[in-house]
Amino acid sequence: xxxxxxxxxxxxxxxxxxxxxxxxTGYVNVETGRKVEKAxxxxxxxxxxxxxxxxxxxxxxxxxxxPDITNPFFSEMARGVExxxxxxxxxxxxxxxxxxxxxxxxxxxxxxxxxxxxxxxASQTLSSEDIQKMQQDQIPLVVMDRAPENQHCSVIRCNxxxxxxxxxxHLVEQGCCKIGHIYGPQELITxxxxxxxxxxxxxxxxxxSPSLMEPGYFQLNGGQEAVKELLxxxxxxxxxxxxxxxxxxxxxxxxxxxxxxxPEDVAVCGFDGIALASMTIPELTTVAQPxxxxxxxxxxxxTQQIESTKPLPSVFELEPIFIERSSTRRxxxx
Amino acid sequence: xxxxxxxxxxxxxxxxxxxxxxxxTGYVNVETGRKVEKAxxxxxxxxxxxxxxxxxxxxxxxxxxxPDITNPFFSEMARGVExxxxxxxxxxxxxxxxxxxxxxxxxxxxxxxxxxxxxxxASQTLSSEDIQKMQQDQIPLVVMDRAPENQHCSVIRCNxxxxxxxxxxHLVEQGCCKIGHIYGPQELITxxxxxxxxxxxxxxxxxxSPSLMEPGYFQLNGGQEAVKELLxxxxxxxxxxxxxxxxxxxxxxxxxxxxxxxPEDVAVCGFDGIALASMTIPELTTVAQPxxxxxxxxxxxxTQQIESTKPLPSVFELEPIFIERSSTRRxxxx
DNA sequence: CTGAAAGCGCTTACAG
DNA sequence: CTGAAAGCGCTTACAG
Numbered sequence: 021x022x023x024x025x026x027x028x029x030x031x032x033x034x035x036x037x038x039x040x041x042x043x044x045t046g047y048v049n050v051e052t053g054r055k056v057e058k059a060x061x062x063x064x065x066x067x068x069x070x071x072x073x074x075x076x077x078x079x080x081x082x083x084x085x086x087p088d089i090t091n092p093f094f095s096e097m098a099r100g101v102e103x104x105x106x107x108x109x110x111x112x113x114x115x116x117x118x119x120x121x122x123x124x125x126x127x128x129x130x131x132x133x134x135x136x137x138x139x140x141x142a143s144q145t146l147s148s149e150d151i152q153k154m155q156q157d158q159i160p161l162v163v164m165d166r167a168p169e170n171q172h173c174s175v176i177r178c179n180x181x182x183x184x185x186x187x188x189x190h191l192v193e194q195g196c197c198k199i200g201h202i203y204g205p206q207e208l209i210t211x212x213x214x215x216x217x218x219x220x221x222x223x224x225x226x227x228x229s230p231s232l233m234e235p236g237y238f239q240l241n242g243g244q245e246a247v248k249e250l251l252x253x254x255x256x257x258x259x260x261x262x263x264x265x266x267x268x269x270x271x272x273x274x275x276x277x278x279x280x281x282x283p284e285d286v287a288v289c290g291f292d293g294i295a296l297a298s299m300t301i302p303e304l305t306t307v308a309q310p311x312x313x314x315x316x317x318x319x320x321x322x323t324q325q326i327e328s329t330k331p332l333p334s335v336f337e338l339e340p341i342f343i344e345r346s347s348t349r350r351x352x353x354x
Numbered sequence: 355x356x357x358x359x360x361x362x363x364x365x366x367x368x369x370x371x372x373x374x375x376x377x378x379t380g381y382v383n384v385e386t387g388r389k390v391e392k393a394x395x396x397x398x399x400x401x402x403x404x405x406x407x408x409x410x411x412x413x414x415x416x417x418x419x420x421p422d423i424t425n426p427f428f429s430e431m432a433r434g435v436e437x438x439x440x441x442x443x444x445x446x447x448x449x450x451x452x453x454x455x456x457x458x459x460x461x462x463x464x465x466x467x468x469x470x471x472x473x474x475x476a477s478q479t480l481s482s483e484d485i486q487k488m489q490q491d492q493i494p495l496v497v498m499d500r501a502p503e504n505q506h507c508s509v510i511r512c513n514x515x516x517x518x519x520x521x522x523x524h525l526v527e528q529g530c531c532k533i534g535h536i537y538g539p540q541e542l543i544t545x546x547x548x549x550x551x552x553x554x555x556x557x558x559x560x561x562x563s564p565s566l567m568e569p570g571y572f573q574l575n576g577g578q579e580a581v582k583e584l585l586x587x588x589x590x591x592x593x594x595x596x597x598x599x600x601x602x603x604x605x606x607x608x609x610x611x612x613x614x615x616x617p618e619d620v621a622v623c624g625f626d627g628i629a630l631a632s633m634t635i636p637e638l639t640t641v642a643q644p645x646x647x648x649x650x651x652x653x654x655x656x657t658q659q660i661e662s663t664k665p666l667p668s669v670f671e672l673e674p675i676f677i678e679r680s681s682t683r684r685x686x687x688x
Numbered sequence: 689c690t691g692a693a694a695g696c697g698c699t700t701a702c703a704g
Numbered sequence: 705c706t707g708a709a710a711g712c713g714c715t716t717a718c719a720g
Binding site: 046 | 714
């Protein structure tokens with residue numbers, strides 16, 4: 021492969037000049053520029069990114085740390101990140117953390133050594149101190165689904181609380197007389213917010229009891245198992261607000277196994293709006309986050325932080341959209 | 355951050371020596387080694403990967419080019435790739451190609467400039483010439499789901515033909531009297547092999563006609579739409595072998611919308627064995643590939659190629675496993 | 689507007 | 705077993 025030196029020689033200029041036309045930085049005579057361009061063409065020259073990285077401290081590479089790419093929510097988000105990053109000239113490194121702090125930290129060390137330009141974190145176990153520490157290292161950061169108080173980096177999130185309120189209100193409107201909730205891991209702020217909204221929405225009702233809430237892991241089986249436990253305790257439940265779509269799909273399965281019809285016997289509402297939710301039988305009512313767009317926005321925000329002289333952390337709170345489908349569509353009770 | 359120079363100074367040796375203990379290469383006196391280790395500890399020294407890459411031509415980074423990370427089949431595979439790569443000390447760059455040759459080529463150019471150590475390609479549009487060209491660039495390569503004739507690189511694949519045969523045989527055994535097939539894009543060898551197996555399995559039957567085959571894109575909607583067309587032409591179909599699970603999930607949906615019961619009216623069998631297939635209603639019978647393991651194997655094979663002096667391309671053909679579930683379980687006809 | 693030179697932080701023959 | 709030196713291929717002040 022040709023180097024910048026070869027180009028300089030062929031064009032009869034110095035490597036500095038070639039570097040200038042390559043990076044469109046500083047002044048360069050139009051005529052000289054043309055000569056250099058021509059030499060680049062002739063030699064099929066492609067600048068070496070690694071050398072560039074070492075000399076310039078920039079690698080045009082970002083990392084996306086997420087719990088598990090196998091989770092459709094995160095793969096949709098990853099697609100958004102990757103598409104936007106590529107559009108902007110960045111390459112993205114994929115890091116599965118399984119929400120384990122240790123894996124995240126190990127990754128961050130590796131990434132720093134690689135002169136990664138910035139990191140998007142959609143994993144929740146990193147403490148505020150960890151994040152502050154990264155700030156000291158000057159490494160641009162965007163976190164997903166964090167509380168906005170965190171002023172050390174940009175955050176992109178959804179209004180989980182309002183979305184969940186809407187979901188529960190909808191179940192009430194549909195005539196549900198005893199609504200349960202299956203919530204995700206309470207280390208996740210998103211899970212906490214959704215649960216809080218549920219509690220505040222239903223605690224005024226006479227039928228309410230804390231035992232209507234059941235924990236579940238944010239996975240397919242999580243929902244399937246949790247719903248069985250929930251119905252064992254409260255066989256008369258006729259509506260369930262589930263903490264995320266993946267669990268909700270498991271809930272549909274669990275209810276089916278228990279012989280309950282959805283929505284006739286039990287109405288089910290999820291959260292997230294993953295693509296799959298429109299393919300279940302029955303189709304899943306859900307609170308849809310703009311998942312792909314959140315990924316795109318994260319990539320855009322991060323690169324802006326990278327490329328601007330002064331990092332300007334900002335908070336984006338997006339609004340989810342309630343989507344009514346057949347898993348909750350029932351005739352009003354007589 | 356401390357550099358190798360700082361370590362050398364503190365330990366009272368040359369940078370060459372530090373480099374030797376870092377890389378465990380060449381001889382180094384035990385005592386000297388200890389001094390160096392101590393200096394490294396004291397300074398919290400971490401070698402700079404970029405400098406290392408430039409000097410040594412190795413970056414401990416590989417790339418995984420796939421059609422779309424949003425497809426559960428590929429996200430499971432990506433998880434396998436990433437887990438194994440990390441275990442082996444590599445980092446992985448994610449590249450979505452949408453099966454567009456242009457995107458793949460652009461990516462490959464970018465990756466070469468980044469001194470990527472090797473590439474795993476699970477995308478099918480790259481021609482044999484393209485692959486050969488990469489071979490000339492000395493870049494280690496592993497391709498997924500290619501025909502084994504390709505001797506320029508390692509290939510990892512599944513016995514699609516046998517798996518599909520088994521699927522169709524099972525439908526026949528279940529008493530299906532008219533079996534249709536929804537096939538994926540014929541540019542994909544996997545789709546072709548599965549279709550071929552279907553044809554060869556059924557063409558001896560009196561009910562067979564080529565119009566029992568219907569094309570569909572390897573996506574949820576693909577199956578949903580294709581099954582409607584298929585049943586319009588052949589309302590009496592009572593079994594369908596679907597080219598992959600994602601389409602099969604769409605088929606379940608489509609049949610439900612048409613008011614056909616699965617498996618009572620129509621038995622449905624998919625292919626791939628994605629996690630979701632066990633969560634559908636009814637659960638999907640499928641031919642399961644060891645998806646995660648294929649990803650792991652790809653990463654392992656690639657790194658072996660990278661680290662061994664002479665690349666030893668090899669072909670792995672794995673056997674799929676037939677999994678019978680309720681989407682095909684019917685009482686034999688009287 | 690352009691060039692010479694230092695420097696980014698390592699690795700790798702080559703001497704000794 | 706160890707060190708001096710060249711080199712990887714760029715970028716970036718600094719002069720001019």
